Amino acid sequence: MTDQRRAVYDVLMGKRDHPTAVEVFTRVRDKVPSISLATVYNCLETLADCGLAKTVTDERGPARYCPNLDEHAHFFCQSCGGVSDIPLRSRRHPEDVWEFPKSLTILRHEVSFRGVCQKCAPKTKAAKRN
Amino acid sequence: MTDQRRAVYDVLMGKRDHPTAVEVFTRVRDKVPSISLATVYNCLETLADCGLAKTVTDERGPARYCPNLDEHAHFFCQSCGGVSDIPLRSRRHPEDVWEFPKSLTILRHEVSFRGVCQKCAPKTKAAKRN
DNA sequence: AACCTAAATAAGAATTGTTCTTGATATGAT
């Protein structure tokens, strides 16, 4: 545990959103001004490997990092780019919906939903009228 | 519909796998030797926009293109990089498993599973013994 | 407390996959 890792971890836990590596970088520089972006990438990867954070990707956009360790999916707003967590229903599993071939060993899954968030819904309707 | 789009479409339909843009490019050059990679990207994007193909992404790897238009998820083998389709159980929906906030308008979803395929399972076990 | 070794860091170059720019070509309506 180094100063840099501690600072990256604190930044991630301090604000429960889904920052990119660059966003973490700008936030963490307040605490450790000398930190480099490469180190932020390294620290985030280390935290993810340790199970202290999750990596989230929206198509080909920058990777984002999520401090929520519960099993959950993600929602991406097409309009504002916002990301939010979607919880699993209790006692439900992806196997309830998808038919897994027995020959496959499933180790993890990543579920992403795309659409429009509440805040953006009015804008989108207005845009459709044009 | 141009020669290039037709050729890209034929290539995608001709082999039911999940090629990257570069793989499509090398296959399609047999038919249209003068085609450029940028045009392959354009054609694939056009096909995806028309609903004739789906775009599939595995974390930060290259985008892949899928000719299977049925609703399905994807499985990525961590060992060999292979991609396969996972069908939806009949009359099941993601809402059965995840608790969608009513405030969100869900337009589409993307579900990815990761693990080890049948072919790679023995190798992986052997590797674990080391 | 000084020393040692492996691991982590900073800085910037390099890489990867994709998108953009430009001028040339082709297509379809008039």
Added chain:
DNA sequence: ATCATATCAAGAACAATTCTTATTTAGGTT
């Protein structure tokens, strides 16, 4: 045939990430 619009090829540009190298640091051992 002419013109407007869309597509194409070629390669430059771009964004996000990873790699390389030299330096620094953590943390265990004397």
